[in-house]
Amino acid sequence: MSHKSTLIKNGRVIDPKSGLDEVADIAIRKKKIVGIGFKIPPAFDPDITIDAEGLWVLPGIIDLSAYLREPGLENKTRIPYETYAAASAGITEICCMPETNSPIDNGATVKLIRSKVKQAKYSQINVIGALTQGLKGEQLSHMGSLKYVGCVGVSQGWNPVKDLATLRKCMEYAATFELPLFLHPLDHSLMIKGGMHEGPLATRLGLSPIPAATETAAMAQIIALVEETETPVHFCRLSTAKSISLLKQAKESGLPVTADVAAHQLFLTEMDLSDYNPLCNTIPPLRSMRDRDALRQAAADGVIDAICSDHQPHEVDAKLAPFEETSPGISAFETLLPLSLRLVEEKILSLDQAIGYLTHKPANIIGSNTGRIKIGAKANLSLFDPEQFWQLEPEQLVSHGKNTPFSGWSFNGKTVLTLLKGKTIFSQ
Numbered sequence: 001m002s003h004k005s006t007l008i009k010n011g012r013v014i015d016p017k018s019g020l021d022e023v024a025d026i027a028i029r030k031k032k033i034v035g036i037g038f039k040i041p042p043a044f045d046p047d048i049t050i051d052a053e054g055l056w057v058l059p060g061i062i063d064l065s066a067y068l069r070e071p072g073l074e075n076k077t078r079i080p081y082e083t084y085a086a087a088s089a090g091i092t093e094i095c096c097m098p099e100t101n102s103p104i105d106n107g108a109t110v111k112l113i114r115s116k117v118k119q120a121k122y123s124q125i126n127v128i129g130a131l132t133q134g135l136k137g138e139q140l141s142h143m144g145s146l147k148y149v150g151c152v153g154v155s156q157g158w159n160p161v162k163d164l165a166t167l168r169k170c171m172e173y174a175a176t177f178e179l180p181l182f183l184h185p186l187d188h189s190l191m192i193k194g195g196m197h198e199g200p201l202a203t204r205l206g207l208s209p210i211p212a213a214t215e216t217a218a219m220a221q222i223i224a225l226v227e228e229t230e231t232p233v234h235f236c237r238l239s240t241a242k243s244i245s246l247l248k249q250a251k252e253s254g255l256p257v258t259a260d261v262a263a264h265q266l267f268l269t270e271m272d273l274s275d276y277n278p279l280c281n282t283i284p285p286l287r288s289m290r291d292r293d294a295l296r297q298a299a300a301d302g303v304i305d306a307i308c309s310d311h312q313p314h315e316v317d318a319k320l321a322p323f324e325e326t327s328p329g330i331s332a333f334e335t336l337l338p339l340s341l342r343l344v345e346e347k348i349l350s351l352d353q354a355i356g357y358l359t360h361k362p363a364n365i366i367g368s369n370t371g372r373i374k375i376g377a378k379a380n381l382s383l384f385d386p387e388q389f390w391q392l393e394p395e396q397l398v399s400h401g402k403n404t405p406f407s408g409w410s411f412n413g414k415t416v417l418t419l420l421k422g423k424t425i426f427s428q
Contacts, residue, residue: 009049098135143177175230391408
């Protein structure tokens with residue numbers, strides 16, 4: 001529904017970037033916020049008024065990682081379904097990752113994704129293009145044209161790069177176009193498909209071990225190249241305590257590195273696999289309790305820079321085989337905010353920290369000025385009811401991917417309304 005002007009009344013406006021946390025009205029006109037609290041223009045006459053009493057008014061969430069499956073994997077889901085699922089979870093901006101069946105290595109693919117998202121009207125999209133052609137790890141992609149059509153970064157996804165010389169070339173080339181690299185630290189010679197975290201439990205279950213060094217060895221090599229090339233790198237989906245140490249050292253040395261963690265890694269551990277649950281098959285794998293606690297501490301200390309969903313919707317069959325043969329990944333849009341807020345309930349993060357990791361901090365990583373509530377900013381907002389208690393039932397997920405390990409979990413609070421550039425894109 002389109003409205004020229006909207007007034008959101010009596011909501012608790014929370015924006016960590018602006019230091020806002022107060023009950024205030026917000027005036028919106030022509031896609032933008034034109035007034036907050038006593039700074040609302042006196043002549044403002046809204047076409048529609050939304051009473052947000054008892055609700056939180058948050059900046060729209062920016063999710064740094066989602067696999068939208070189009071083009072190439074339409075059997076799993078389609079862009080309109082997933083962008084609507086994102087809107088239902090208070091997410092207004094999605095970073096779309098390249099994947100093997102949809103490598104996003106040319107301008108035409110970027111334009112196709114953008115046009116499908118625009119048609120659906122449920123989200124803004126930030127496309128992360130392929131680092132190499134076809135994600136094959138050999139020939140560099142046409143980064144200039146990817147930048148020209150608006151890619152916010154380049155990534156190799158979970159695919160290997162042929163060697164370090166090629167990776168260095170990629171980094172230098174990306175730097176000339178000021179394209180940040182979104183790299184998954186993953187040493188493929190140590191990586192085993194369908195495996196789990198290396199430890200006594202993997203031995204007991206008879207599953208192939210994936211050591212922590214799969215991540216840390218790759219990360220150490222990338223950091224060495226960052227030192228040489230001074231190319232900014234964003235580390236995607238850290239999962240181990242040792243990776244956090246490496247990140248901390250790199251940041252203390254002044255290197256241009258940032259990192260995120262997927263929300264599920266802050267809760268689940270290898271113990272959740274003890275019954276071979278294929279819904280817990282992820283890359284990187286769920287690690288030990290010690291690793292999980294180190295990730296939580298890194299979030300509390302501000303060592304990491306963002307929390308993302310790493311949304312990977314699958315068709316039902318993808319999770320029905322024996323554990324080793326199932327597709328990794330979780331349908332995660334709808335648990336991103338609830339899990340982040342659970343860290344506040346558990347006194348691991350402050351409310352400002354949790355909201356910041358989902359809004360202005362990911363915005364910084366992609367070079368965007370969104371993720372905040374201020375006069376002149378785009379009216380990307382979500383209204384959240386902190387009193388709404390609900391239990392997650394997979395079949396009730398809005399996403400076409402029902403592959404979640406959080407079935408039966410109870411959460412406090414739900415998004416009830418989402419606005420994108422002042423237009424209602426979701427209403428409960």
